Amino acid sequence: MIKDQKKIDEYYEMIIQKNPEYVGIFYVGVKTTGVFCRPIWPSKKPEKENCEFFETAKEALLASYRPCKRCQPLNIPSSLSPEVRKLIAAVEKNPERKWTDRRGLEREIENLRKKFNGALVPGTNNVLKKLKLELNHYFKGSLMEFSVPLAEELGTPYQKKIWKQYLQELL
Structure with a gap:
């Protein structure tokens, strides 16, 4: 468990801001629920005095916190959008299906271009x-x-x- 007050203050601020750059840097255990989460989980933020911070998920588990069902802190973090995750799940479930929603694909490619500030060009180099x-x-x-x-x-x-x-x- 992290005891350094400076880090605790910084990490609490990051959970308030839902800063994605801190995913994997620390986990937060919420005393009132017994659950531990990633810094960007979407639920209502707890009071600072109800939080304990951990460098690893293992530390949180050993401190008797259970993983959050919403943010799934034991799963590998992904930068994929929810739309892409949904598409991947659908393709894996039914790989033989012919997919026809080209507008959705174009929109997702545009979102990726903006997010990573670069072009997505099919092909090879x-x-x-x-x-x-x-x-x-x-x-x-x-x-x-x-x-x-x-x-x-x-x-x-x-x-x-x-x-x-x-x-x-x-x-």
Whole structure:
């Protein structure tokens, strides 16, 4: 459990703001409900004195909190919109169906363009071709190191932190 008052104040402010950059950085346990959540859960925010903050979901579980059914803190966080998640679930449920809602797809692509401030262009490029080739060799056991560069500047602060730790462990 996090005891540092400065962090507690910062984290409480992040749950009030529903700041998505803090997903995976901490979890909040609510004493009055016995539930722990991600910082961006949609329910009414508890009073600060009713909150306990944890660095990991495991810590919250060991402190006898149960996972929230709404924000599902034990599931891997996803940056996919609810619409895309719904579409993926529908496709997985019925992969043979022919999908015809082109307007919805176009709207979702436009939302992704805006969210990531870039173009989504179908097709391939030299980096993707090289990555596909390297992945094939890796899974065949004939490649142990990749030469495709990582885009370390992409991702949330949490993702950047994990990549940095992972790369330091490798070196």
